[in-house]
Amino acid sequence: MYDFAYHRPATVAEAVKLLAADPEAKVISGGMSLIPVLKQRLARPSALIDLGAIPDLVGIAVSATTVTIRGRTTHAAVAASAEVKRAIPALAELASHIGDPQVRNRGTIGGSIAHHDPTADYPAAVLALGATVHTSRRRIAADDFFTGLFATALEPDEIVTAVEFPIPEKAAYVKFPNPASRYAMVGVFVAKGPMGVRVAVTGAGAHGVFRHAAMEEALAKSWSPEALEGITTPAADLNNDIHASREYRAHLVGVMAKRAVAKAG
Amino acid sequence: MPKVSLTVNGKPVTVEVENRTLLVEMLREQLRLTGTHVGCDTSQCGACVVHVNGASVKSCTILAVQCEGAEVLTIEGLASPDGTLHPMQEAFREYHALQCGFCTPGMVMSAIDLVQRNPQGLSDREIREGLEGNLCRCTGYHNIVRAIAAAQVVMHGKAKELPRAAE
């Protein structure tokens, strides 16, 4: 790791100020993606701005229609939250299978979606549930948030403060993990509710998480695994690596989607 | 040099570190707590697991400076001052859940957190899934699972004595 300056602001405003003052600085939340990158010397930020001392960024609030998870809430906290389990069980369950227990104890929702690793789980939930990302300066709709591989709509000095999920009628997430890393090789989140019927796929796409229009259309007509029969996923835009070819990933998208619909009930 | 103040195994310490110093580097190199091991550089193997504020974390994936004010528990701090082993340590010995011993400290620290978070008790399958963050190359995990299953009985107060392994 290259050395860097380290800041531990006490408020979001202070963090934003630090970030705006130094274009080479990076925000660190749980650090579960960033620290491995730094250890491999693949990035050389001038400074790390640690959100770890900002109490406002932690917490879960559930209303009649939404679940709002603040940015620095850990996956373990979401997984263990009785309120989340009641309101959006699929979200709690997704959080309970991110990485491994130690990753879940440190990793945060804000960090996960701001990083937009193409194999991360949360982006699928954010997109499929039509969540709204709250930032230090605005609100961004899920459909506008993820813009490409490791890319989001966030400005350089913008911090994710919370994610607001509408409570769906039905939802489920099923993933096929990469056998080595255990990140999602293919993960499919299906949801039906106020946001309509939405299907988001993570792990498979060469440009990160994406919605599956054909599946959404089919499920809007008939919410059942059988409705997905015969729907294919074009392989051209999918990832290809030593673990899974594009074609295999395309196939798995179909299998995971059917299983997710069955699980959602 | 930046300084970090924290509690390690119940003792307050203040250590000079670089900002880039990892918690595991501080524990091993500066505090000479070499029971916590480094087995990989991609946060996969779990040999470095310690508890920070009661939660198991990979000490290779957290900066020392992030631990300001934290309570850190390592394998060295697990046994009672009189040397009595923690039930999980005892179970690992009784069930031959270690061979070369290198993954063992991280495995034990993860296992304790896993059991503590699941007071309802864990099935063997759940134990296996709960060990996703820890690699062992020697045992094939069979005896690790048996050790954790036995230790949870004692840790949850359902038995005073560790169930003995077969002779």
Add this chain to the structure above:
Amino acid sequence: MGFEGIGASVRRREDLRFLSGRGTYTDDINRPNQTYAVILRSPHAHARIRAIDTTRARAAPGVLAVFTGADMAADKVGGLPCGWQVKNKDGSPMAEPPHPVLAVGKVRHVGDPVAVVIAETKAEARDAAERITIEWEVLPAAATIEAALQPGAPLVHDDVPGNVCYDWHLGDKAAVEAGFAKAHKVARLELVNNRLIPNAMEPRCAVGEYDPATGDYTLWTTSQNPHVIRLLMGAFVLNIPEHKLRVVAPDVGGGFGSKIYHYAEEAIVTWAAGKLKRPVKWTADRTESFMSDAHGRDHVTHAELALDEHGRFLALRVRTLANMGAYLSTFAPCVPTYLYATLLAGVYTTPAIYAEVKAVFTNTVPVDAYRGAGRPEATFLLERLVDIAALEMGMDRVEIRRRNFIPKDAFPYQTPVALQYDSGDYHRTLDEALQASGWHTFEQRRAEAARRGKLRGIGISTYIEACGIAPSAVVGSLGARAGLYEVANIRVNPTGSITVFTGTHSHGQGHETTFAQLIADRFGVPMSQVEIVHGDTAKVPFGMGTYGSRSLAVGGSAIVKASDKIIAKAKRIAAHLLEASVDDIEFKDGMFRVAGTDRAKSFAEVSLAAYVPHNYPIEELEPGLEETAFYDPKNFTFPAGCHICEVEIDPETGEVEVVNFTAVDDVGRVINPMIVEGQVQGGVAQGIGQALLETCVYDDAGQLLSGSMMDYTMPRADDLPDIRVGTAVTMCTHNPLGVKGCGEVGAIGAPPAVIGAVVDALRDWGVRHIDMPATPQKIWRIIEAGRQRRAAE
């Protein structure tokens, strides 16, 4: 104190330190005034070094020195030696190109060490290493066996034509041809034995130290055999005589073969410590381990088995291409030859066998022995071929094995491939495994799984292996450049406690417990009175180390031999003290007794007399009670057994779950059943890993694609089943303990049982064989192709 002797599952004595964080692994050792080495490695598989500029690195903060291959050459540092010379079919020696410690002129694999930076801290050394600039001339690479054997392929070593290290054979070619000429059927198989990366959990580490006052060097290293390292590094690389070089292998976090070899980094830190007159430490990052620890397996094989009309094996013909990697690692040449082709008889009476092995250099990390070493490759080939033969013959897989087993009254049994098996009962291990696994009720489980939409299959392997490679004279005639005996020194202390110095090394095997049990049993003393010392050339007289499941069979036998010498001498002392004839002295339960009387002296009393020789036969006997024994085995040992695996496949995703695994092994006499079970379970886990998960992948340019645990699938707890282990033993006939060995049986027996189960699960899809690892993608492709075939029909 409970029963501690032979056969007791004594809890391990080493565990307390490991469980409390008080083990001492090499990286836990820090010497005063220590410096840190970081090695700059080649990013290219094959390239010429046009120029290296270290100026900026030398000027970086904290840097003490930067060395390259030229600096070592100027100091007359030798290359890393190879410990085994295999001969070609025509009797000429194999190609043995030099293996410089730091690359000179050319690099030959990604990870080949090019320069070393030594600095006050590791971070400073690493920072400075990035400031070395190298002008490369990148060359085309030969990244696989096939690529290296193409006409006009890039030459890994300019003076090794065709990249062929050796072209070797074993067996009676004419007899095999005669066997095939009369065959009723021939079973054929092409297979790849997948390349593996050992990944012991402790990364390699080395600390070198030099004492300018005495001229003594010390190396602490993650080694399975410190004496071998001292010999190789001292005599061939650094020219340091043994008496000025101490090698210590403290607690070692797993080896599985990968820590047998003498590695460049050991020589670098030792040599640099002498140059700098300060201790130098190097610790591998896991990423470095992936590209610098010797890999394992990597064969391409074509095999044919001739059968008569009753399914009896008539002849076996095998052609194997074996990858050596870029350089010859310490024992690499013997792995695909004397540890492989000699095992091709398996447990069967095949009368004629002929094997040809071509070893090939490639632009990849050197390949050497990994858990099982040669024997897993032989077993996988043979057991897969037997399954295919059963298919060809329309015979049951169990029946065809039974029909060809070497019967238990045929021992000693001479195979057509050089080995003579001493004992075994293959029907018994088979019967017990069939029973324990519920083989005969499997079809019910298959049907039940089918109702859940799962494809269930069962697989079996009946394997044999050879441990404790020996005797020295024979292996010497086959090209080994070392003896393969073991050494024990037993020091009885004045008050009767016992210190045992063994030349073997424990890195997970529990020798401190098992060997202490042996001593407790032999001398009738409590284990608390016994200390086992290993891993330090300054303490242990000599030793060949631990690999190939040899520790108990060879090292344990040396301990027995030294114990016998101690008891013989102690009896003479006791006879003097008891005023009796030595022939009348019995030694039992720690007491020397005059036969048929109650006159006795305890072991402690006799020990004290040896060191305080006031009343002592000083004219005929020296004082003291300490003996050394070298044990050179008469033969290998031959563990064998039966492994049965059941899998379930999800036909939609291709995922395989191992749902049952049963092993029944004949490991000879069992000293500590708990430890034996653990060894078998660990071996099986690595076998399942090879069969389903692990594989090393290089791209055509020689880049390592499976270069971290993010891409190399290490078995995790939820990948593996409970592993049921049983033993059904016959005694080894030629060592004093009757032991055979248990460290590798799992890695040898498991892979064909797992793949057999996968193939069985997919039997409706027309599959005869699947190469390892049977990943979900591979299985999905098979099923998908089958579906399309069916749709077309």
